[in-house]
Amino acid sequence: MNALFYSSLAVAVAATAMVITRREAIHALLYLVVSLLAVAVAFFSLGASFAAALEVIIYAGAIVVLFVFVVMLLNLGPAAGEEERRWLGPRMFIGPGILASILLIELAFALSGGQIGGAVAREVSPSEVGRLLFDTYLLGVELAGLLLLAGLVGACHLGRADREEGDQSP
């Protein structure tokens, strides 16, 4: 269903554009959620339903929520909004815009080179994914686990140093 694919991605692009131009963090995060959900729909239309589910659950469901928690924790107040207004003028977008467009143009060049025939899409089931994970990519899984452990420990330590009573809870 190409129509679904294109429309969802259009929504995603629009939402992302909104994300990077908001003044308030919470507004940006809400638009981010929209963008992620749109991308999940795109995944779904490609037959990667497992990926779509994961996108929603983990990306939009855990990571963005983490962001929201931190923004709430920081409790910046209206002063932050004032700051952002000062920093965010249209002049700021010129340089990065140029860089990004050059990169895009190069990507277009790269893609225009070969003739890639379209292949028929099919539904890829979670069990296939699972089999592949624990068969071919076993090492990757272990490494990902290690990575998560490292992230956990790091976040713990960095977060802990602020507390005076020095409690032992991880």
Add this chain to the structure above:
Amino acid sequence: MLASVWLAVAAPLLGFLVLSLFGKRLPRRLVSAAGVGSVGVAFLSSLLVFWSYLQIAPAPGGVELSLGNWFDTGGLSPRFAVTIDPLSLVMLLVVTGVGFLIHLYSAEFMREDPGLSRFFAYLNLFVGSMLVLVLARNLLLLYLGWEGVGLCSYLLIGFWYRDPQNGAAARKAFIVTRIGDTALAVGLLLLFTELGTLDLPELLARASLRWPLGSGYAVAAAALLLFGAAGKSAQLPLQTWLPDAMAGPTPVSALIHAATMVTAGVYLILRTHALFLLAPPVLLAVAVIGAATLLLAGCSALVQRDLKRVLAYSTISQLGYLFLALGVGAWSAAVFHLVTHAFFKALLFLAAGAVILAQQHEHDIFKMGGLRRRLPVVFWTFLAGASALAGLPLLTAGFYSKDLILFSAWSSGHGGAWLFAAGLAGALLTALYSFRLVFVVFFGESKTEVTHEPGRCITVPLVILAILSLVGGFIELPQNFMGGGVLSRFLDPVLAQGDPHGGPWSEAFAQIVAGLVSLLGLFLAWRFLLRAPRVAAGEIRWPLIGERLRRFWFDGFGFDRLYDALLIRPFVSLSARNAADVVDRPFLGLAWLARGGHRLLARTQTGKVRWYAAAVAVGAIVVVAVELFR
């Protein structure tokens, strides 16, 4: 036991090493003992060598002792070899003997000085280098000694380095002699490239074989050697450094600038006289330079006020006599006068030092006076030295040696009437200024109080040298006296006499004239200085010409001003013009570029995260582009 010559050379050098490394930590008496003792050992070794030589009485070539090869490259392979022949023996004995007496004197003279160990270290190094110079068998080793004594001269003139004027005097001495040294080096190069060796006997033999009389090479080489000798021996045109070198301590003036180092030039010419005989124009130049210098310096000595400067100009003048002797081919006469001059000039300097010490470091002779009664030993020894310098007849060594030179100038085939007349005029001047000194300093009324009476270490050397100044002449009695001289017979194998002398009557004529001239000088000095004390006090206003002449003589005939205008001013203005230094510019430019590049690159390290992210993006763009368009 000829090998003890190595001990003679090594002892002072060892003394230098010990004193320069440990001198500061040793007690002062030990330092003096080491400094004096090392030269004492050298002197005893020299006596031993002399005695052994007399026992052996070897062939005319002299004995060679070698320690082995110095280096071997490009056809040049000099050895550490010494020659032991009559000439080197004479020089050896003079250097170590007079050197020892002066070291002994220094032990008391420099007793209070904080730099005592440094002084003796340098002085020992000097004696060692001088011995290397006079004993060397090849010219390269001689040049080593030559440079060594030049270095020590610099170090010792500027010994009291805290006064910048002493440093300036030392630099002047070094630079002026350096000009001569360069000429000497070029001469050595010429000799080596043409003759293939620097070993003296071999060199001179090859020169005699290959170069005809008056050949261009011989003239060039001899001229270069002459220039080098003129530098070291303070002759025209390189004589300007010696009067200023009196800034050093008095023992230094005595040893280096009277008795030994300044005779190095004369020694060089003596050693290579065969070469000079091949170049008659140069030989004439030697004589003319000698004659001109002796007159010039004699006039200057007559009007000086500083005690040591009178003696300095006197030394230049006497060295002029030596050059005159060399120029007329009177080799052994030159050696004779060299020896006697070493005796009485060292004596005069040492006595002058005692006087200066006693007059609270006053140098102006017109502020001294009447010391005859207060310092009797110094007076009598000084009188002996001055008499020898003036050449008072019959009694003094100076008479015999100077007379021999004058006679040779008259009678030798290379000599002539003008040279004889110049020598005679110089003798008159010499007598004049010598006795001017005696009368002004020791007679009349005392103007400065005597503070320091000399002790034994000062008076003993003075007395010994005084005796030598009087009786030393008897080693070379004239031909018509008692059948000729011991010295010239001794030196004959090395320094064969050139042309035959004139008959005994002309010799007697020369003797009488020389004696009369010196007595005339004494009389004139007495007349003007003792009988007319106002002149002695230097208060008479001479008429205009006289005053300007006096000033001209006082400034050493304006040579300093000439060199200043001719050489120094242009050089200084050139360097001032080049203050931005054209040669340095490229290198400074490089440094400036590097720093500019650094500043540019440092700007990229802003510390801002977004900047670095942008840099990553740009990098990604570049890499992708390179890949795409390959």
Add this chain to the structure above:
Amino acid sequence: MTVSQISLTPLIPGLLLAGVLFALGLVGLLVRRNLIFMLISVEIMLNAAALAFILAGAHHGAADGQVMFLFILAMAAAEVAVGLAIILKLGRDLGTLDADAARKLGD
């Protein structure tokens, strides 16, 4: 949705759109000064990369694309956790979330 209703995979347009998303994330990273927004932009870029992987996997009909997506997800999670912890600390120490405030190493 059934498989029969899915037609040829739009690989190239899809990749282009993923590129657009990535470019937007890059712009956001370079423009915004607030640290939280910078982190959000990074997430956007990661998401775009994940989209590209899924596209490629669907094109070949293999599950490898989804496996890569999983890894990217795990990495993103870890990174966000640590990143937010750092932001919290910086915010408390410096008193501001300005990225330019943390310029000097000594502070």
